[in-house]
Amino acid sequence: MGFDKRGLLAAAAAGAMLVTAAPAAQAATPELLLVHGHGDPAKGKNCNGATWDEAIDYYTSAGSLSRDQITTVAYYEGNGPGGPNAGNCDAVVSAASKETKIQFIARDFANYVHDNYTSKGKSVNIAAHSMGGLVTRVALLGTAEGWSGFPSSMDVDNVVTAGTPHQGVKEDREDHTAQWDQMERGSGFLDALHADGRELGDSWTNGTDWTVIGSAEDGVVSYNSAIDKGNRADQKFGYLSHDSGTEAVTHSGIREITGPHTYEMHYWHDSGDHDTHHTDNGWAPLKSMYKAALYKGDDLPR
Template identity: 45%
Template sequence: MVFSRTGRAAAALLAVAMLALSGTAAAQPESPETSAAGNNPVYFVHGYNPGSDANCKTIWGNAVDYFEKRGWPGGQLKTVGYYKGDTGCDVSISDDNTTGTRIKHVAADFANYIYEHHTKKGKSVDIVAHSMGGLVTRVALLGSAKGWSGFPKGPLKVGDVVTLGTPHRGVRNPDASDTTQWKSMDPDSEFMRVLHAPENRLSQSWAAGTDWTFAGANEDETVSGTSAIDKGYHADHKFRYLNGNSPKVTHSGIREIAGGKHELRYWHSSEGVPHDTGNGWAPVKTAYEAVNQNGKW
């Protein structure tokens, strides 16, 4: 059974009753093995790299292959480079950014690219982002909707955003690096305070035109599961990989693992109750389903 964003009160009440009776949540529904609609281009945004030189093919190879095998047209799958040393990327939004560049400035570069190539033409895109790339994406949409300086003056047309291992509430070890970007991911940074200011949260109207899915893992050594799902704050769908997975869902694994059975807890905001399963989707499959379902879970 899949669920819509608008919510189904009867299903939610039934789920609560089942939880009360059994003490466990309903199993994760199986997805139909159908080909992707491929209506929107999908942009894959990598995360923080201490050398300012990420390799998009290495980072996103498994995910892109999975999307293609499920029927998404290869020409619609685009990896994004934003560091000056990035290689193997389908598009580059800047040729001079480093780890010393503010996340907000990278986000403005990304926002302007999406606006120029898609939004102003009336076209929508989907985005799958890993680690800091999820913050770049979130701020790209936020800054555009709010009309911040350097951003497009209006909302971007983005149907779905999926973040994998993104430190929405900061990294585990903020003292691991003194670069501008890493310090911004300190849970107590000004960047995090602005991101979670009441008017900037995803529960506000500026974010309503996009379906937001956050995935995180307890086994992630860089970003905790609670941070990656932005616990305590709104997202339309949340997937948290629990302990005991084989292979472990690590910080890099959450963007690479496309198979297996996983200990998983997931939520849909329209229901308001969590579900636990020992047969959960692999992280890459979760990302695929999030954009393919287009909000119609």
């Protein structure tokens, strides 16, 4: 069932996947899906406003994408019909409440990608912030392992996660959502994600290039957690510090800052084509996300 990408979907039963807009016609560059992070499920997210407005502006001006090649993805009930953020995201793929676990959001997202892209012979790129990176990771993992309710396949060229708690959030808190509980360090959910054969770089990731981005200035997700320290990824960007007059790469800043400032950072590339190196001339975070999402990230300033 189609609709204007910036319109809203027809209602679906609570907890069931919502069918969304038909994607734009396939272009030379796969469509970029922007997946938001954790929030208040009842409120939802203003994807096209406060959440991703800086990214959309950057990707359509400094970048090479048209607005029709970008889809902002929501999964909270507050983005559904009658919700306070209804109509503020391009696609709503689930109706998650505070009780919904990440794997069920991931299942709905996986089916959205399969039904709207993969089954039609189209690949996508994904840029995800915070918990959105876990939603993406579980969507691809569950599909690869054939979990119940997941689709048969997902065709995803590149994934970049920014400020994602691959190894958990910094602090436990009474957040009153099942999703936050799962992101707390030592949770059974995180243990399962790091079981043998389930790390980034293991066989289930074949066919998708993975980049992880973290910042030492992130007060919500530690640097080591965001870069999944000790484990592989195809590329890693690690922000260390910023100069006076340059914005700090905070948890929200990692999906908002465009530059033209430069940053002190580490860069890793698993292919061996580039040595691990340190630079004081690193890209602003949104440029790193964009380069990685379109697999143009191999020319990092030295």
